[in-house]
Amino acid sequence: MENHKTTLLLSLIITGFIAILFIESSQPPLALLGEHNLDKVAHFLAFTCLTFLICSLSFKLQPKLTIRLFSWPLLIAILIGITEESYQLQVPGRSADPLDLLADICGALFAILLANYIARLCRNRSNNN
Numbered sequence: 001m002e003n004h005k006t007t008l009l010l011s012l013i014i015t016g017f018i019a020i021l022f023i024e025s026s027q028p029p030l031a032l033l034g035e036h037n038l039d040k041v042a043h044f045l046a047f048t049c050l051t052f053l054i055c056s057l058s059f060k061l062q063p064k065l066t067i068r069l070f071s072w073p074l075l076i077a078i079l080i081g082i083t084e085e086s087y088q089l090q091v092p093g094r095s096a097d098p099l100d101l102l103a104d105i106c107g108a109l110f111a112i113l114l115a116n117y118i119a120r121l122c123r124n125r126s127n128n129n
Helices: 002-025 031-061 072-090 098-128
Strands: none
Touching: 002 031, 002 072, 031 072, 031 098, 072 098
């Protein structure tokens, strides 16, 4: 039962996170983020967080030792990034930027590497106890 609660909670957090991404994409870009390409950093960090959450859900749904670099979490993150950039084409004052999508993908790849590293640390800790 506890596993179902955690799975549901992660699913809700991921859904909320995606909703926030699209709400933010509906607004004019923040002037602060336009300076010094902080927009790319924001994309990287947002998709690192999103993909890390998706990886956590993946570990809950299908326990395994690692998540492959080219996997469902990466595919889901890329599809969300493409959808978000496409959506911005429809929003007045916004535009799609291939470099934003590249930052999204880099953030997603980083999250998968980070999730695997943390999973390995947790396994080693539990094996030592």
